[in-house]
Amino acid sequence: MLPDYSIFVMLAAAILGALICLALPRPEHVLRLIVAVSALELALAANIWASVLADGFVTAADRWFYIDAFSAFYAIILVLVFLLSSIFAGVYFANETGEHGFTLPVAHRFGALWLGSLAAMMLVLVSNNLGIMWVGMEATTLLSAFLISLHPSRLSLEAMWKYLIICSVGIAFAFIGTIFAAASIQSAGGAGGDALFWTTLASPEVKLDPTLMKFAFIFILVGYGTKTGLAPIHSWLPDAHSQAPTPVSAMFSGFLLNTALYCIMRFVSPARHALGPEFADGLLIFFGTTSILVAAGFIVFQRDAKRLLAYHSVEHLGIITLGFGLGPLGTFAALFHTLNHSVCKSLAFFAVGRLGQAAGSHDMHRLSGALRADRLWGIALLGSVLALIGVAPFSVFMSEYQLLRAAAAGGKWLILVLFLAASSVVFLSALRHLIDMAYGEPQSPVPAARASIASILPGILIVASAMGLLVFLGLWMPVWFSGALGSAAAALGARV
């Protein structure tokens, strides 16, 4: 139904919601409003997704907005992560006290920046113009910076400043890449005012200058790659993820990184046309594998649970990037993995956040005995980290298995071996951390008081739906869903 209007409503609802947040009289109202807006966005995104799967694309505003199966799928993940994180924000901030209390000014700032970030990411996904896409991406950096230092302290300000400077410089590089891409279409006698549309750039009829496209892709990959958290340009990521309030960490890890990867992928088809598939795929494989290896090294030595999860993000974004470089089968697996990782990582952050709130620290030693200290979030931690490291029957296992098959089918044996080796390191060290956290001796006395069922209901809802989705997709992939992933892969030029 009216998918083109849905795009406008989706952007307008997020922006209006952000402004209304500033005027609400009580912190609880802000928390309710962000859940309501996210739920509305989910309905709209589902509507757009359904039309895209039926017709192939949705466009509006004279083709300035253009959504294909790839962007529609990403939009669904975006709003899913936002909905889960918004519900969790209610649970989390209700338990914050003292200097971290959720006072009215903090609530205003949080609500406005939270929905503002949602609007900016949505703008990135729906824009056809690569310049506007870039504007949206820079806006996500600027809006989300103050979410990290929602409660200004030395550590959170340090993390915020690093994030702001490193990502701004990275995104400035991406702008140089965008200019090169526009120049490559011109110098090959290209298409005037539409030169900055990715639909123009990706269409096979358009001639692109290979030298300029090569520069463009390198700048894009390094620029947006900084924000994706690809190693070795990931240095801001563990700091920002560990210092931000937990709902923000979940949103960063669950989707912000994917938004940047989305921008890179929009340049992959033109790069493949102009330079042949080897150049772009080779770079994606290189950065993907490097990220997996570097993250594996850091995961072994982590002491802080949120930093551990942050390095898992570097690893998993590396896996997704690697998948995109491994042809049609790999692209399919990477898309599936994107959904799995987003859901699973958000849940893991939620669990660590709640447990850390009770323990007063995110140090893994202090978190030990989680299953006894808090049954619900202890189970969530156990389940989500097991899923994260690829234990069957969770869906992460399935997508990683598909990725291995893609590597084998492409004859990339070295990559296969490196990936398996790094995964084993991650598996063993994360499992060791997890067993200590879940089954160790509790460091603080277990609270005897039992919460009322109404107060833990949102938590149960989040854990049950996220775990349910991970197990369900791990055991059975519905035909329509695999069809949807197939068309998203086809939109990236990879027909299975």
Place this chain on the structure above:
Amino acid sequence: MPAALATIHAIALVSCFALLGTSRIGACIRWLSLQGILLGLVPLITDAGGLDLRVVLLAGGNIALKGIIFPAVLLRLRARTLYPREVEPFVGFIASILFGIVALGVSVWLALELKPALPHAPVLMLETAIFVVSIGLFTIVSRRSALMQVIGYLMLENGIFVFGVITVVATPLLVELGVLLDAFVAVFVMGIAIFHINQEFGSMDVDQLNALKG
């Protein structure tokens, strides 16, 4: 108008070397302002289509923001924060200038390498763009004061602006305005961040931001 471009090129180079060799932050901000005004003039000179509204708006917006508003914000911020008034480089001034000379050589070489692929772009401006970008990056990594990192970021923006103007013939105005808006917000966000950092640490030296590791 190659003569006007040559003048802009020369003064841009001077401003970069001045930024590398100046120890007072206030003076650096004034050099940045001069650079912003000069480079803002480039679209008026190079645009093939003559002086239409788009070009005038683009140049005017850039000069107003990068030549006047941003420097004013930075000067105000410097006045409101106590310490330090000096650049305090990690890399000394002599070494910085030597880096500048090497970067200039590399910029000339790169501009000549890129020239065949970009036949419409004046090679002097290509060289200016690459040089300003490289000095901006160097300033970000080599200076201790957070304010100098913002100055470096704005030099990076200046260079990219020139590069965009000379290589892409017809960028839609909406995109240009979006980019300007982002730069505008970026400076304010960075300004507020510096203000908080200064309050919390009693200084805006970024080498104090060193607690998060591993």
